[in-house]
Amino acid sequence: MGKFILRRAAQAILVLFVATLLIFIATFVLGDPFSSSGEKAVPPAIQAANRAKFGLDKPVPVQFVIYLGNLLRGDFGIDFNQSRPVSELLAATIPNTLRLAIVAILIEIVIGVAAGVIAAVKRYSFWDVLVTVTTTLFIGIPVFVIGILLVANVSGIGPFPAVPRSFTVVVPWYQEVLLPGFTLAIIDAAFIARLMRGSMLEVLRADYIRTARAKGLSERTVIGKHAMRNSLIPVVTYTGISLGALFGGAIITETIFQYNGVGYLLSRAIVNSNAPIIIAVVIFSVFTYVLMSLIVDILYAYLDPRIRLN
Amino acid sequence: MTSSTSADAAGALGLPDATVTPPEPTAAAETRKPIGQFADIWLRFRRNKLAMTGLVMVTILIVVAILSPFITPYDAKEQNLLNVLQPPSANHWFGTDSLGRDLYSGIVYGTRIAMIVGIGSVAGALLVGVTLGATAGYKGGAWDAVISRIMDIFLAFPYLVGALLIVRVLGNSVTTVIVALISVSWVVTGRLMRGQMLALREAEYVEAARSIGAPSSRIVIRHILPNAIAPVFVYSFTSIGVAVVAMASLSYLGIGVPADIPEWGRLVSNASNFLQTPGKAFLWIFPSAAIAFTTLGFAFVADGLRDALDPKLRGSN
Numbered sequence: 001m002g003k004f005i006l007r008r009a010a011q012a013i014l015v016l017f018v019a020t021l022l023i024f025i026a027t028f029v030l031g032d033p034f035s036s037s038g039e040k041a042v043p044p045a046i047q048a049a050n051r052a053k054f055g056l057d058k059p060v061p062v063q064f065v066i067y068l069g070n071l072l073r074g075d076f077g078i079d080f081n082q083s084r085p086v087s088e089l090l091a092a093t094i095p096n097t098l099r100l101a102i103v104a105i106l107i108e109i110v111i112g113v114a115a116g117v118i119a120a121v122k123r124y125s126f127w128d129v130l131v132t133v134t135t136t137l138f139i140g141i142p143v144f145v146i147g148i149l150l151v152a153n154v155s156g157i158g159p160f161p162a163v164p165r166s167f168t169v170v171v172p173w174y175q176e177v178l179l180p181g182f183t184l185a186i187i188d189a190a191f192i193a194r195l196m197r198g199s200m201l202e203v204l205r206a207d208y209i210r211t212a213r214a215k216g217l218s219e220r221t222v223i224g225k226h227a228m229r230n231s232l233i234p235v236v237t238y239t240g241i242s243l244g245a246l247f248g249g250a251i252i253t254e255t256i257f258q259y260n261g262v263g264y265l266l267s268r269a270i271v272n273s274n275a276p277i278i279i280a281v282v283i284f285s286v287f288t289y290v291l292m293s294l295i296v297d298i299l300y301a302y303l304d305p306r307i308r309l310n
Numbered sequence: 311m312t313s314s315t316s317a318d319a320a321g322a323l324g325l326p327d328a329t330v331t332p333p334e335p336t337a338a339a340e341t342r343k344p345i346g347q348f349a350d351i352w353l354r355f356r357r358n359k360l361a362m363t364g365l366v367m368v369t370i371l372i373v374v375a376i377l378s379p380f381i382t383p384y385d386a387k388e389q390n391l392l393n394v395l396q397p398p399s400a401n402h403w404f405g406t407d408s409l410g411r412d413l414y415s416g417i418v419y420g421t422r423i424a425m426i427v428g429i430g431s432v433a434g435a436l437l438v439g440v441t442l443g444a445t446a447g448y449k450g451g452a453w454d455a456v457i458s459r460i461m462d463i464f465l466a467f468p469y470l471v472g473a474l475l476i477v478r479v480l481g482n483s484v485t486t487v488i489v490a491l492i493s494v495s496w497v498v499t500g501r502l503m504r505g506q507m508l509a510l511r512e513a514e515y516v517e518a519a520r521s522i523g524a525p526s527s528r529i530v531i532r533h534i535l536p537n538a539i540a541p542v543f544v545y546s547f548t549s550i551g552v553a554v555v556a557m558a559s560l561s562y563l564g565i566g567v568p569a570d571i572p573e574w575g576r577l578v579s580n581a582s583n584f585l586q587t588p589g590k591a592f593l594w595i596f597p598s599a600a601i602a603f604t605t606l607g608f609a610f611v612a613d614g615l616r617d618a619l620d621p622k623l624r625g626s627n
Contacts, residue, residue, distance in 0.1 A: 015459070015462045019463055019467065026476075027479075030478065139609065140602045140603075141598070142555040142558055143559070144558075144562050145578065145601065148578065148581075148594055152585040152586060152594075155586075247468045248471055251470055255562075266471070270474055270565065271564055271565070273478075282475060286467060289467075
């Protein structure tokens with residue numbers, strides 16, 4: 001087990017390193033942010049001073065090594081537009097995105113598992129058809145359409161804050177996170193419901209379920225205890241790998257709801273070519289993904305000893 | 311099933327017609343009838359109502375994409391500032407946008423770009439993913455290790471984040487959107503293919519081919535690929551819809567397909583200023599519906615294909 005964890009961790013670090021290098025090269029290709037020409041050109045001396053300030057006057061490989069060194073100390077540099085430390089921007093937005101992600105995951109698991117179990121247990125009933133039709137529809141609709149629908153019809157009503165809202169209005173986080181969380185959750189909830197239905201149907205055919213029923217256990221115990229536990233495995237896998245996609249969805253959702261998270265930070269930085277923020281947020285998202293898949297793999301190896309040998 | 315169909319099938323197999331005795335139309339005769347693999351798949355596909363609905367939807371999309379100049383009453387780019395934000399009417403079926411452009415024409419032309427990006431990016435991802443995945447799975451060893459690590463790295467970038475970054479670096483154009491979507495989606499195809507390859511590499515019929523001295527290229531292309539490609543193909547069909555949504559999402563964020571090309575995501579995004587204005591919902595409802603129609607159409611076909619290719623899988627997931 002120890003050996004397995006070590007090998008997986010080494011792979012994760014390699015992926016992280018190469019990904020960082022790629023992002024760095026990518027943003028370098030974006031071009032020199034301080035060059036200007038024409039009648040209102042910035043004097044060359046000031047251009048040079050700006051480049052020196054952001055460390056862009058050194059050769060790219062040197063910049064990369066310096067960046068890595070700073071990164072290990074938690075320093076992500078300062079942003080091009082307002083010279084704020086990027087680490088502070090991340091510190092201000094990451095908790096919001098984490099809250100959004102956790103709320104979304106809770107919503108999608110509760111809705112998805114419940115809908116999947118009902119559809120499987122009452123197969124071919126009205127409820128099964130309802131679940132199948134709704135999940136198909138939700139998988140077809142893009143996240144931003146669902147977000148727009150909610151902004152247009154639900155925002156500003158009852159506990160849901162208006163979008164956009166003025167600076168003076170203070171809303172507790174649990175009210176602010178509700179609609180974006182639901183938006184982010186709904187498509188994955190549909191996927192989970194389908195997965196859960198499929199795996200539940202499979203498990204319900206298994207011998208040990210027949211045994212459980214033959215022993216005279218109540219249907220509630222058979223479904224809730226024996227069938228649930230095994231049919232949850234694909235759901236756990238899916239939730240683990242969907243975290244990366246969740247972040248992609250968070251960019252859209254946060255932008256629609258103008259939610260102060262990492263995704264909104266990234267979408268603004270990309271529009272403004274604010275490279276230090278782009279690099280930092282992409283590294284953050286890659287890091288999160290690599291860490292999550294490492295945890296999922298280790299959990300798997302723990303649950304199923306055969307995997308450790310591969 | 312009529313006897314003429316069975317004669318057609320026999321003819322297709324190169325059997326002389328004279329040998330075919332018209333069978334009684336019974337269930338037993340139907341199962342014994344010699345038909346090709348594709349005819350068999352088509353038969354099962356055709357029986358699936360949802361799959362056929364999907365096929366009709368996809369056909370509509372492709373026909374609309376090809377015929378767009380002939381079925382649009384206006385130039386989709388033509389602005390008319392005297393006629394902005396008009397609700398749907400006989401002149402403008404889907405209304406007009408904030409610059410007075412005809413929304414119906416915009417959506418019809420948007421189909422074209424959606425099909426080019428959706429089908430183009432998925433075809434590219436298939437080409438790259440199948441080639442790299444198949445060689446990695448068949449050869450194994452160092453090549454497999456290298457490809458697998460590269461896949462890990464590509465997989466570490468969330469789909470949309472990777473696409474955003476690549477489009478931003480390469481610039482806004484239809485080609486760069488396609489390249490970006492290929493870069494973020496080939497990995498899944500590659501992984502699927504590699505897994506299939508690993509499983510089939512040890513199959514008995516492959517060993518038989520190897521023992522009679524068939525070269526690896528022939529074994530892979532003629533023997534393994536036809537058996538391994540089914541799940542990859544099914545996945546690809548679904549991912550055409552995913553690619554269309556991704557393209558629309560990029561446009562929604564303001565990058566990707568250039569602003570002068572009518573595109574569904576941008577039409578939705580243009581509507582965001584009028585979200586809470588009563589009576590202006592037509593601005594985003596029609597383009598959103600077009601996107602949903604596309605994803606659903608391709609997803610139905612993919613589901614139907616999955617069931618038709620492997621009847622054992624029917625009903626699971």
